[in-house]
Amino acid sequence: MRYIIYGAGGIGGAIGARLFQHRHEVVLICRGEQMTTIQQKGLTLKTPKETVQLPLRAVGHPAELKFTNHDVVILTMKSQDTEGALCDLERAGGGEVPIICAQNGVDNERMALRRFARVYGMVVVMPATYLEPGVVLNHSSPVEGVLDTGCYPAGSDPLITQVAADLTACGFSAKPDAAIMRWKYAKLLTNLQNALQAACGLDFREREFAHKVRDEGLACFRAAGIDAASQEEFRQRMAEVKILDIPGHPRTGGSTWQSLMRGLSTTEADFLNGEVVLLGKLHGVPTPYNRVLQRVANEMARAGKRPGSMTLEELHQRLGEK
Numbered sequence: 344m345r346y347i348i349y350g351a352g353g354i355g356g357a358i359g360a361r362l363f364q365h366r367h368e369v370v371l372i373c374r375g376e377q378m379t380t381i382q383q384k385g386l387t388l389k390t391p392k393e394t395v396q397l398p399l400r401a402v403g404h405p406a407e408l409k410f411t412n413h414d415v416v417i418l419t420m421k422s423q424d425t426e427g428a429l430c431d432l433e434r435a436g437g438g439e440v441p442i443i444c445a446q447n448g449v450d451n452e453r454m455a456l457r458r459f460a461r462v463y464g465m466v467v468v469m470p471a472t473y474l475e476p477g478v479v480l481n482h483s484s485p486v487e488g489v490l491d492t493g494c495y496p497a498g499s500d501p502l503i504t505q506v507a508a509d510l511t512a513c514g515f516s517a518k519p520d521a522a523i524m525r526w527k528y529a530k531l532l533t534n535l536q537n538a539l540q541a542a543c544g545l546d547f548r549e550r551e552f553a554h555k556v557r558d559e560g561l562a563c564f565r566a567a568g569i570d571a572a573s574q575e576e577f578r579q580r581m582a583e584v585k586i587l588d589i590p591g592h593p594r595t596g597g598s599t600w601q602s603l604m605r606g607l608s609t610t611e612a613d614f615l616n617g618e619v620v621l622l623g624k625l626h627g628v629p630t631p632y633n634r635v636l637q638r639v640a641n642e643m644a645r646a647g648k649r650p651g652s653m654t655l656e657e658l659h660q661r662l663g664e665k
Contacts, residue, residue: 483584
């Protein structure tokens with residue numbers, strides 16, 4: 344198989360780098376300074392054990408590729424960029440190329456299934472960071488991340504079993520799972536805190552607000568009849584991820600924190616906290632805490648604010664907004 348990594352930031356860069364190191368054919372689709380740097384200098388991957396610079400191929404658009412029936416596309420862009428990417432991908436490669444959604448949230452698979460015949464979900468637990476063009480950090484070692492995967496909406500097949508085997512051979516822990524969305528919904532619950540971390544900063548330690556955010560998510564899942572892996576199940580499966588130091592690069596924040604640090608004008612909040620807000624509207628569950636985080640994250644991104652610009656008191660004041 345040729346692996347096409349669409350969205351080569353922290354997650355996509357780390358996955359693509361290891362696949363390339365293990366002699367798989369890999370192409371990265373990325374943009375801006377990331378694409379230019381990789382084309383000129385290669386991709387630098389830093390882990391607790393090593394720093395490697397790899398001459399991966401990088402292009403800026405799917406139209407630059409000639410697709411074959413040996414291709415597999417792994418989507419690793421942020422969810423707010425998925426729809427446009429899928430449109431470009433279908434125009435360039437048709438609707439038969441297999442699509443693996445290695446992204447936060449639970450809506451990417453639904454978007455992909457509208458256009459593509461074979462869609463797979465992948466739960467991603469990997470402390471990867473992308474803040475500097477051409478450089479990706481992954482703080483997990485010796486297992487470099489959990490990447491369980493399966494058919495969407497359910498099931499398994501030989502292709503995704505081979506993908507899981509390839510990723511495991513590259514240093515990840517990837518198991519085929521016929522009920523992969525149970526794990527993606529469980530991951531969504533953890534990602535509801537991303538906007539809180541981005542708003543209040545890495546030193547934020549107050550837990551009551553975070554518990555309210557999670558409780559709303561659980562209430563929406565129950566009302567919608569959604570089966571999610573339990574917190575204990577999730578904790579046990581993800582225990583393989585051990586965060587270690589990379590010299591000169593302390594572990595910082597998650598994906599939303601990184602988006603604000605890079606000055607991006609959008610965040611994933613509409614597909615994380617916004618997913619809970621949507622479920623709440625559909626099933627009559629109040630979701631004020633998630634609504635506030637969704638709005639605050641989007642406002643901070645549009646205004647170019649840095650992570651940690653909000654206080655807990657300001658968040659509580661926002662709870663009274665309509």
